[in-house]
Amino acid sequence: MSSIHSEIERPLVEEARFSFSSHLYEWVSTVDHKRLGLMYIVSALLFLVIAGIMATVIRLQLAFPNGHVVDPDTFNRLFTMHGTTMVFLVGMPFVAGLSNYLVPLMIGARDMAFPRLNAFGFWIFLFGGFLLYFSYIGGSGLSGAGSAPDVGWFAYAPLTSRAFSRGASTDYWILGILVSGIGSIASAINVIVTTISMRCPGMTLSRMPMFVWVMLIDSWLIIIALPPLSAAQIMLLVDRFVGGNFFNTQSGGSAVLWQHFFWIFGHPEVYILIFPAFAILSEVIPIFSRKPIFGRPAMVGAVASIGFISLGVWAHHMFAVGMTSWSNTFFTASTMLVGIPTGIKIFNWTATMYGGKLRMATPMLFCCAFLFQFLIAGLTGIMLATGPFDWQLHDSYFVVGHFHFTLVAGLVFGLFAGMYYWFPKVSGRMYNETLAKWHFWLFTIGVELTFVPMHFLGFLGMPRRIYTYAPDRGWDFWNLVATSGLLFQLPAILIFVWNIVHSAIKGEPAGDDPWDAWTLEWATTSPPPEYNFETTPEVHSSRPLWDLKNPNDPDWRFE
Amino acid sequence: MVLSIAWLALRSAAAASLPEHRITNIFDPLATPAESEKNIALLVFAITGVIFVGVAGLIGYTIWRFRQPTHEPHSEEPPQVYGSNQIEVAWTVVPILIVFVLIGVSARVIAAVENASPPQAALKVTVIGHQWWWEVLYPDYGIVTANEIHMPATNDHKNATYLQLQSADVIHSFWLPQLSGKTDLIPNRTNFMWIDPHQPGVYVGNCAEYCGTQHANMLLTVVGEDPKAFKQWTIEQQKRAIDDPQVSEGKAVFESLACVNCHNIAGLGKASSGSKFGPDLTHLMSRHTLGSGVIKNTPDNLRAWVNDPQVAKPGCLMPSMKLTPEELRKVVDYLETLR
Numbered sequence: 052m053s054s055i056h057s058e059i060e061r062p063l064v065e066e067a068r069f070s071f072s073s074h075l076y077e078w079v080s081t082v083d084h085k086r087l088g089l090m091y092i093v094s095a096l097l098f099l100v101i102a103g104i105m106a107t108v109i110r111l112q113l114a115f116p117n118g119h120v121v122d123p124d125t126f127n128r129l130f131t132m133h134g135t136t137m138v139f140l141v142g143m144p145f146v147a148g149l150s151n152y153l154v155p156l157m158i159g160a161r162d163m164a165f166p167r168l169n170a171f172g173f174w175i176f177l178f179g180g181f182l183l184y185f186s187y188i189g190g191s192g193l194s195g196a197g198s199a200p201d202v203g204w205f206a207y208a209p210l211t212s213r214a215f216s217r218g219a220s221t222d223y224w225i226l227g228i229l230v231s232g233i234g235s236i237a238s239a240i241n242v243i244v245t246t247i248s249m250r251c252p253g254m255t256l257s258r259m260p261m262f263v264w265v266m267l268i269d270s271w272l273i274i275i276a277l278p279p280l281s282a283a284q285i286m287l288l289v290d291r292f293v294g295g296n297f298f299n300t301q302s303g304g305s306a307v308l309w310q311h312f313f314w315i316f317g318h319p320e321v322y323i324l325i326f327p328a329f330a331i332l333s334e335v336i337p338i339f340s341r342k343p344i345f346g347r348p349a350m351v352g353a354v355a356s357i358g359f360i361s362l363g364v365w366a367h368h369m370f371a372v373g374m375t376s377w378s379n380t381f382f383t384a385s386t387m388l389v390g391i392p393t394g395i396k397i398f399n400w401t402a403t404m405y406g407g408k409l410r411m412a413t414p415m416l417f418c419c420a421f422l423f424q425f426l427i428a429g430l431t432g433i434m435l436a437t438g439p440f441d442w443q444l445h446d447s448y449f450v451v452g453h454f455h456f457t458l459v460a461g462l463v464f465g466l467f468a469g470m471y472y473w474f475p476k477v478s479g480r481m482y483n484e485t486l487a488k489w490h491f492w493l494f495t496i497g498v499e500l501t502f503v504p505m506h507f508l509g510f511l512g513m514p515r516r517i518y519t520y521a522p523d524r525g526w527d528f529w530n531l532v533a534t535s536g537l538l539f540q541l542p543a544i545l546i547f548v549w550n551i552v553h554s555a556i557k558g559e560p561a562g563d564d565p566w567d568a569w570t571l572e573w574a575t576t577s578p579p580p581e582y583n584f585e586t587t588p589e590v591h592s593s594r595p596l597w598d599l600k601n602p603n604d605p606d607w608r609f610e
Numbered sequence: 611m612v613l614s615i616a617w618l619a620l621r622s623a624a625a626a627s628l629p630e631h632r633i634t635n636i637f638d639p640l641a642t643p644a645e646s647e648k649n650i651a652l653l654v655f656a657i658t659g660v661i662f663v664g665v666a667g668l669i670g671y672t673i674w675r676f677r678q679p680t681h682e683p684h685s686e687e688p689p690q691v692y693g694s695n696q697i698e699v700a701w702t703v704v705p706i707l708i709v710f711v712l713i714g715v716s717a718r719v720i721a722a723v724e725n726a727s728p729p730q731a732a733l734k735v736t737v738i739g740h741q742w743w744w745e746v747l748y749p750d751y752g753i754v755t756a757n758e759i760h761m762p763a764t765n766d767h768k769n770a771t772y773l774q775l776q777s778a779d780v781i782h783s784f785w786l787p788q789l790s791g792k793t794d795l796i797p798n799r800t801n802f803m804w805i806d807p808h809q810p811g812v813y814v815g816n817c818a819e820y821c822g823t824q825h826a827n828m829l830l831t832v833v834g835e836d837p838k839a840f841k842q843w844t845i846e847q848q849k850r851a852i853d854d855p856q857v858s859e860g861k862a863v864f865e866s867l868a869c870v871n872c873h874n875i876a877g878l879g880k881a882s883s884g885s886k887f888g889p890d891l892t893h894l895m896s897r898h899t900l901g902s903g904v905i906k907n908t909p910d911n912l913r914a915w916v917n918d919p920q921v922a923k924p925g926c927l928m929p930s931m932k933l934t935p936e937e938l939r940k941v942v943d944y945l946e947t948l949r
Contacts, residue, residue: 095686122824123925136763202821209797210780210822287853300797306781307796340676346693371783371792371818376724380717387709391702398701399693401669408688409677412742422669430658437712439719440651442791443636443644446783448820512634512787515819517826524814547805601687 052109082166083581084151087173089477091148092470094177095141097390101610102136103544105129107537110501114534116522126518127201131224132183134204137458140180142324145466147172147238149327150266153473154242155261156572156579159251159588164244172237175382179231182234186223200224203516205317206287208298213291222291225284232277239270251571253590259610260570260593261333264351265443269326272358275321283312307372314365322361328425328465329396332418335472336400338568340407340416342596343606346399353392360389370441379438386436393429397422412566413487417468418497424460428453431506446516449509455502463464467494467547471594474551475565478557479577486550501536503528570596614675615912628833634787640813642767643723643790650719652743657708723790726804728772733761734919736774739795739817742824742926743889743902753847754874756889757902760843763810763834770806778886780822786815794819807834812898823925829903843896850877851892852947860944863937872928875948888928895949901926912940 078086109129112120121129151169155162163169183200190198200220202211211221246267251260259267287309289295296302296307337344344350345572366374366394374382400422409415432452435441444450467490513526520526564573573596575584590608592598631640639645654770737759738745741804760770775784779797784803785792793803807813817828835843853861864870865878872888896905902921905911915922917929917938933941 093919123826127820127823127825184943191658201823207820208779210820215780215822266782306798341687343690343692345691346698349693349698353809372794372796373799376717376720379720380713383716383720384713386714390709392706394705395702397665401665401672402693402697404669404672404676406688406691409673411677419669419673421823423666426662426665426669430662433658433712434651434654437650437654437716439647439652439716439723439791441724442793443647443651443787445792446820451640479706510636511813512636512785514785514816519714519815519826521632523632525635606690609690 061152082162084155084163084166084169084171085477085579085581087274088142088148088150090154091144091151091173091176094180095144095148097179098136098140098144100544101450102133102141104134105136107541108548109133110534111539113520113530115531116520116524118529121518123518124201127197127203127516130516131200131203135183135200135224136180138204138320138324139231140176140183142233142458142462143231144176146269146323146327147176147235147268149330149469150242150270151238152477154245154263154266154573155249156583157263157570158246158249158254159571159584159590160245160249161583163241164249167236167239169241172234172241173355174234175237176231176234179227179229179234182230183223184219185273186227190223190367191218196553205313206309207302207313208287208304208306211287211291211309212299212301213257222288225288229284232281236277236417239273242266243274244268247428251590254305257348258590258593261347261350261569262330263324265330265333265354268354268358269323269330272319272323272326272361275362276316276323279312280316283309283316286312286518291424293403307369310369310372311365312370315362318368318577319358319361320367321454321457322357324601325462326354326358327469329464331465331469332400334419334570335414336403336420337419337466338472338566339410339412340404341410341506342403342407343597345402345405346395347593348401349395353395356392357389357396360385360392364389367436367438367441370438371445383436383438387433390429390433390436397426397429412471413484413491413599414468414472414481416488416491417464417471417555420491421461421464421468424456424464424498426457437509444509447509448505448513448515451515452502452505452509455505460498470551472566473572474554475561476572476577476579477563478555478558480554481561481565482554482558483550486546490543490546490550493539493546495539497536497539497543499536500539501533504533508533567600569597569600571595617710626790628810628812628835630814631788632814634814638789638831639788640809640811641699642770643803643805646719646723647791649714653715654712657712657846661708666803712948725772726806728766728770729768732804733769733771735759735761735771735775736776737784737795738886739775739777739779739821740887741779741822742817742828742923743896744828744830745778745886748844748847751844751848754876754886754890755847755893756897757829757899758831758833758897760833760835760840761805761807762837762840763807764837765806765808767806769837770804772802773805775801775803781816781819782821782828783819784815784830785818786813786830789813789815789832793811793874805832810836810839812833814903823865823921827902827904827923827926831898833898843879846896846949847893848892852949853877857940857944857947859941860942863933863941864896864944867931867933869931869941890923891945891948892943893948909942909946912945913938915946916942 108121112118112126178292184197198220200223202216202221206224209215248262286297290297290299296305298302298304300306331342348479364382364386367386435444435453471482471487501557506530508526511525561577563577571588574588596607598605616861637648639648732827734750736747736749744757746759760771775793775795777797782795783792784795788803789807790803793801811834813832815830817825870883872885873891874884876892898913900907900915919926919928920930
């Protein structure tokens, strides 16, 4: 045995000295799911900072009436790039990064099913992002008009037609998103195949961690929802370059058709973005409550039905386009149905906490704030779903407040919970809890200050996407309050970045399982080796480490 | 001349007497559609408010009741509860009932607002969105105007004003929060809506669909008047432009430059282009604002606007014509006679 082993042993190669180029080569050429996951998350964080700076400029411009921080065209580019970046270059890579890093570890696999496809997905996504941002240089095209896209992240026709969008900025928007979408599809296929075929022995679907379940459904949703957008974008390219007239109203095309295509993608997309937060909460809350997730089958069913219903609600973005009263009623009804499974999720998370022993460490703080804020976002969603109420609220600042409550007070809080929770696993070190708590409180105060007033501005008739407003419209006070939230949000983000960077280098060693957790990723070392597990683990319940730690009371007795 | 000044003074006094609603609170509705939207909003507020208090209270109580002191090393795990089918059913059925109530109420209001058909005598107005102003047509009266929609104030649905909404370029959206929720103006498509401002007044709103550079300054004004004043207004608007020989030099400048390529003045004779690329100027001075609500229509503002519109509304499609001070004075003198 040992002789055979020595025969096939690799010849001893002198270890290359650490150099920047060798290090770079290792990262660029890697197919390791953990490194790719990290690269996804780091690029998402970089784009988050860029889009956050854009949001800061937007808020400064609107802080006072008749603001003069930027000119109208620059402002329109800012909100277009802010929205596009946040959705496609922050939200989507976070989905891919989290599932890449965690899914194989949680199901006891050594890598994703298609490691090379995985690397391809990451690099094509990053290329798409760079292509979009290259528009700042290349967008003016030969005609010298425009720079970055200024058609809004929704790019409604016919504002995107040649007649109204000269230069190449809209083409950069189309191609950048189209290309990065290929990365999202690749990553989604990979997650689906990995969860279907690479679970360790004993891990039936019913024992699969909640996180993996939610990311599996999320990946299905990506595969279903993204192609309509890609198709519409290709149609738009045909319109712009070879004289197709799909959306060109001057030649009989339909402007409403684009909206249908866009929102058939666009509405499932917001669930694609929020699902990772659901996934994280469903892991963090049980660990910090010391109880298993309440109503596991109901939770999985709720996510699946949210995903399913979300495919039939798109035209609630279009209550004002003049659809028939039957269509408006149908989409009011279908949208309200989403409230039911969403309610089930909030109730189940609360029930998980009820009767537990709540450890209020930073990940749990973010989860608790998420519950309150997502509840508000859900209820303002009910208001928007009510067709007649939406005629007033549609395209007003109320909508801006609503979806920032969903995506910042919801998704971003979930992501922070996840990043603090898995930071010790990824880095092998513990973050600074005091700084993390400062981050939490400052960020929460900032988010409330910025996004709550936006709802009131909507009630006062302030439309979205305006670069300025007159002082006598009664909008100045709440706009100033909204901008003042930056004074809390910005320091909070700086504290977060400092905490993460500093702790990754100098933090206390965390050990393999600092949270006393129950899923497989905590069974290996921190950070995990390239092969994840020395031996393939075998599980008997949905909480394998609970079974190990409590041999007298194992879960498999009850499942 | 004296007469016309007196008329102007009278007219501005009449305009000043109309209350101007610039704080556009959707909970302060002044027309039927906005009222029914407010009523359903209050119902939704009541329901969501009760849900919020209940659920947030439950979450808050759970956190407060079960949180552990930070420093206590927790030794024993709490009882492991995996779920309960009865509870799951309960918190599934109750929301379903609430949702069905909301759907039913919404369906009623949607039908009431959307399916209302215009009575025979209703005033019909066509509004056409342009980048970044509103063309307003009264087909029954042959009136062409811009940015201000005059209509009779009424408490009777029979006298409501029915709007046909169209667009000349990209999508815009018609939103006067105190009168009604929004309806889009979509190229290659005609949409409909109706409003019935209950009191005489000037109602302000905005374009609510992003439509390019100057989306922010595409303001919208409805002037609700008592029926007599509205009748008087239609008579004035149907007249051709005043041709005052004292300002014929300014008229000549207007005719000789590119102004006529975009702006129509009914009564210019051969130079009357009929163009609709820019707002019709036949009765320019009867309007309260310039540049679709961006500045008030005062002599100083008018001069500044004609001199260089890009100052007040950067990016708008009217260029600075680089007029000499003399030309500018003459043209503005002429425009000021277009009451």
